[in-house]
Amino acid sequence: MPDFAEVADGLRMPLVDAMQTQRAVRRLxxxxxxxxxxxxxxxLATKAPTGGNLQGWEFLVVRDPDAKHQLARLNRQAWSLYRRIARSRARGDLAQARILAAVQWQADHLEDAPVIVVACLHGRVWPSSMGKASFFGSIFPAVQNLLLAARAVGLGATLTTLPLWSRTLARRTLGLPAGITPCAVVPLGWPMRGGYGPNTRRPVEEVVHLDRFGNRPYLGAPTAISSE
Ligand SMILES: Cc1cc2nc3c(=O)[nH]c(=O)nc-3n(C[C@H](O)[C@H](O)[C@H](O)COP(=O)(O)O)c2cc1C
Known part of the structure; x- marks a missing residue:
């Protein structure tokens, strides 16, 4: 398997290419x-911003088979419930059906991922909406940096939260003190299939509003940067 020297050059890939091809790679x-x-x-993940520059993050690199197995169990428990909703929503939609097949594959094999990173924050989720935004807003930029960097070196990765359906059980599995909140779980591994490629998103013109919600003057305008 490649060492860092062999993949380091990947980190020089153009940012726009990394952003346009970063997607969930579940089959590892x-x-x-x-x-x-x-x-x-x-x-690179820790180059991200945090509220007040507090940098209250902790990252667990989970390689221990027992801990991975426990995370996989938690993921399966949440997935067994969520899957029913997801399947009924996806009925007749081929693209969604493909995603669900990949999520199922991941649920069946999560413990086999060589590394599972758990991104955590000091403290607990604050009750107010501003508090929640500041709290989770202080970890997901770092998680996105991690996903982009993984994409750049060709390492498969997915942002997941299903394994965290019970913070108590996740804390117990990982030996986290009560003051540390697990926020995201990112399995990492070399892709089994092709891995990364263009991701599919709603057109930007459709989701951008000027001054007031509903005023969308960009609808129909050409996109400045696109490789698709
Ligand atoms: C907050 C959040 C939670 C997510 N949780 C899960 C998860 O538990 N399991 C999973 O397989 N994917 C999870 N995802 C990944 C999304 O399903 C994925 O990013 C989305 O379907 C787009 O797919 P793509 O990036 O491959 O285009 C999560 C993404 C976000 C932003």
Whole structure:
């Protein structure tokens, strides 16, 4: 399996290419992933902003088979409930059906991912809406950096939250003190299939509003940067 020196060049890929091709890569090979690669990805993750620059993050790099098995169990428990809703929503939609098949594959094999990163924050979720935004807003930029860096080196990754359906059980599994909140779980591994490629999103002109919600003068305007 490649070491850091072999994949480091990937980090020089144009940002726009990384953003346009970063997507959930769930089918992962069990082959090992070098610690140096994981550490470099996390170094880049921690270049993200946090509220008040508090940097109250902690990242668990889970390689222990028992801990991975427990996370996989938690994921399966949540998925067994959520899957019913997702399947009825996806009825007749081929693209959604493909995603659900990948999520099912991940649920069946999560413990085989060589590395599972759990992104955590000091403190607990604050009750107010501003509090919640500031709290989770202080970890997801770092998680997105991690996903982009993984994409750049060709390492498969997915942002997941299903394994965190019970914070108590997740805390117990990972030995987290009560003051540390797990926020995202990112399995990492070399892709089993092609891996990354163009992601599909709603057109920007459709989701941008000028001054007031509903005023969408950009509808129909050409996009400035696009490789699709
Ligand atoms: C907050 C959040 C939670 C997510 N939780 C899960 C999850 O538990 N399991 C999973 O397989 N994917 C999860 N995803 C990944 C999304 O399903 C995925 O990003 C979306 O379907 C778009 O797919 P794409 O990036 O491959 O285009 C999550 C994404 C976000 C932003």
């Amino acid at each position: 090979r069990p082959d090992p992933v070098d610690d140096e690669i994981v550490l470099e990805l996390l170094r």
